[in-house]
Amino acid sequence: MSAKALYDSLHPLEVHLLAALFSQSTALSDAKLVELTPLEPSQISMALGWLQAKSCIQTDSETITHLVGLTDVGRGYLTSGSPAEWILLTCGEATQQGSSLTVKDLQAKDLFQPTELSRAIGLLKKEGAIQMVSGGAIETTGTPSPTTEKLKTLLRKLETATEELSSFSAEDRALLKQFSVKRGNANEPFRIEERVERAYTLTAEGQAVAKLCRPGATEEISQLTPEMLKDGTWRNKPFRKYTINLPPPRVASGRRHPYREFLDLVKRRLVSMGFQEMRGPLVETEFWDMDALYMPQFHPARAIHDVYFVKNPQHADKIAEPFLSRVAEAHEKGGTSGSTGWGYQYDRERARRLVLRSQGTAVSARTLAANPLVPGKYFSIARCFRYDQVDATHASDFYQVEGIVLGEDINFRTLLGLLTLFAKEMAQAKESKFLPAYFPFTEPSVELHVRHPRLGWMELGGAGLFRPEVTYPLGVTVPVIAWGLGLDRMAMMALGLQDIRDLFSVDLEKVRTMRGRFS
Template identity: 30%
Template sequence: MQLPASQVAVLEAVNADEATAVDALAAATELPPETVTGAVFELEDEGLVAVSERTDETIDLTDEGRAYADEALPELRLYEAALEAGAGDEPVQMGQVIGRSGLEGPQVDIALSNYARKGYGAIDSGEITADPDADPDADPEANALEILADTGETAPDAVEVGDETVEGLESRGLLERSESILREVTLTERGVTELMAGLETAETVGQVTPELLTSGEWDDVEFAEYNVEADAERFEGGNVHILRQTAERVKDVLVGMGFQEMEGPHVDADFWINDCLFMPQDHPARTHWDRFALAEPTHIDELPADLIADVERAHREGVGPDGEGYHSPWDADFARALALRGHTTSLSTRYLSGEQIGEIEPPARYFSVEKVYRNDTLDPTHLLEFFQIEGWVMAEDLSVRDLMGTFEEFYAQFGITDIEFKPHYNPYTEPSFELFGTHPTTGELVEIGNSGIFREEMLEPLGVDCDVMAWGLALERLLMLMYGFEDIRDIHGTLCDLELLRNTEVTY
């Protein structure tokens, strides 16, 4: 019987009494595993070997998981720091505890999101408490990390770690599962017969080359069969994040409604972020516990002197014959302080004042879909950074009815037709109202935005003498209404599921 050289080598390495793995055959024949796999399937088709398959699963720590196995989980470090700061007796400012813990960047978010969940204490209004009776030594995830760090890659049932703990570590990206198909080969009776009868190596060619074509030899050689059913290595390509896809869809909708897009800095002066919005400088939202200030540089070099004077006057004295202002401290140096913007309304003040692109004549419509940063407590609907859909319309004689109609038209583009409105207070808009939508799976009302008509005290210093209606909507909350997500962290941050991101299609 004539067979290709690779098949002859494999057939001679297999035996009828004991199954041999493909990897073992590759080592015995000194052929690449993929060549052996192809030869095995071809021999199986000829009835010379029998192939059995099984799927083996293994688990192993990721690099992040190994780092936490060495240094401790972020929530444990936060708990130890909280105890050291006295949070076991009374609430302590969260910033103080985070600084003592040495946590930085994403580790802070991870610690805060798991701290209360595991019963180590509570976080409320920028303060943290610690339960002195909590037992970090009994933390199942921490103990599992230690076990898996010592074990290395292993089968799930080979270690004493509960399935729930394994799933928790996997969802946090600290553990990864791997599946491999193990193929074992056994010689059949026909294979034994053919081996005893003797095999001849048939010269075959596995690839068409330019030389074969130009010389004409291709007509005389025997080509190896190509197995289109053979397994191939799987490559996971990149994909645009569902959040980014939806952001682009939002931009398309707003451009279609006649809006132009705004651009501006993520780091800006408090003057543009808050002072121009008629936000008093002693407002609680402007404390260092609620904003992310910059350490270097700390202040902006220049601001428009005339505009500073007009904004200060509005704060101190008010605007118009009935205006009173706040009668509260106002400091130009505080206005020059730099911070990560807490809302993209800083872009609106830059544009409305004419500072960004020059004076804008009504009617005009502008929007942005950009990131903002807030020192919030993490929960299913709040993150430290998220995307805000900012927008405003400048025109004569605008009303709340115009604003509500704009929202109804916008959200209808995403299949959302049950928007509800609730009166609200903002320092910079009057009247003001919040927007709510019904969650498609829980039926609960979810706050999705804030809006209103800009006050005269805000517009007059900016040089605007007509009505401006404006809003700030949450892009992530829009996704919750569109797809039924119950937790923002399912789509944003370190805990999101990559398979979900690969497979979820944007709804149009």
């Protein structure tokens, strides 16, 4: 860009700085520019950044100064004394009155945070100013605390103004750093701040542009007003040139969250295939979440490490009959399914225990018990909760697309065809495969896996043919195929994400630019 073109693109703030730098033969600091121009420090800082980006100025020198001052905590110490000073005074008064104070007594006065008191007590014990006696009481020894006295002196010295850290002795500097605000600990009396002062000079390109600065250039007009047109003053005003090459500001129009768009798409496609939506509660009983699915009560998935239990209330009022009795009989002896059952004493009280729904199959169990249509197709987009280690492909709460199809002619081949369709149409997966699996409530069972372009093969969920021990107690005697697939992972595939946590990102820019192949 030529000097003339660059000059035409300058903001009046930049012109002010170029004129000031051009008028001096030495480098100018931020403070000196404040003196030489009518600009505010914030305006100077902004304009300096613009000029550096345009290679018109360069940094000549940089000086770093550390300043120390008081925080609100430190000003409070000036009034009530530091924790160590207060402990010595309070415990000394108690000793004179023939009584004693424990650490709990000091904490009960609620003047300082427990962490402040704990550190102060440790310091005073180390310096021999206090001692702990029987019963956990604190006694003063009469020995002074050098650190407490130095803190008092430093607090008074910094009461009215900040000081350069280098002006203190090495011993005082160490104490100031020890009791200064740090990351993760803002409850300190001192704050050490870093002040960077830079001096700037013009570059060769900046010199060429500065020579074009004319008197009155800093008073350029950017907008033509009706008053100027009326009185004709616009003829003598310098107008700032428009730059039509700059990109316009982007308008962030409102839209649905990309993951919500994906969930709506899944729902529309299932409804278009003739599926009816089924619903169920997030807080579920162990009966519908596990028992009705022929999962024995001693199954390891029922441990607190896999399922979230509700604290209050812990149990539901009752379980509907005849389903409770039928399921109990299926667990104990197999019921009317032709099975021998699990062969244990079924605990009806535990069946009422409340948990957060751990699998969408609980919704299918409730639907089977509600006299569904035969033949019939049902689906649910169910929010589920499991105790899991969060990483790129796992979350502690997630969506499952749960579905069942029941009818006289339903078989395992029907299930595999549906799963293949889901992998292609919803997850947008180019490759998918089935692996044998085991679930207490289906036989045979499979897992659907798809290949992620970066993460490799990952499981989408399980599926299978419901066992008679599940369907017969719920009043269904025809074959039923069922599946529960992880919608979050399917969305990762469709949206081109590498981390499941990005589905719930708080980064608005990432959310705005997130686009799926389905949109």
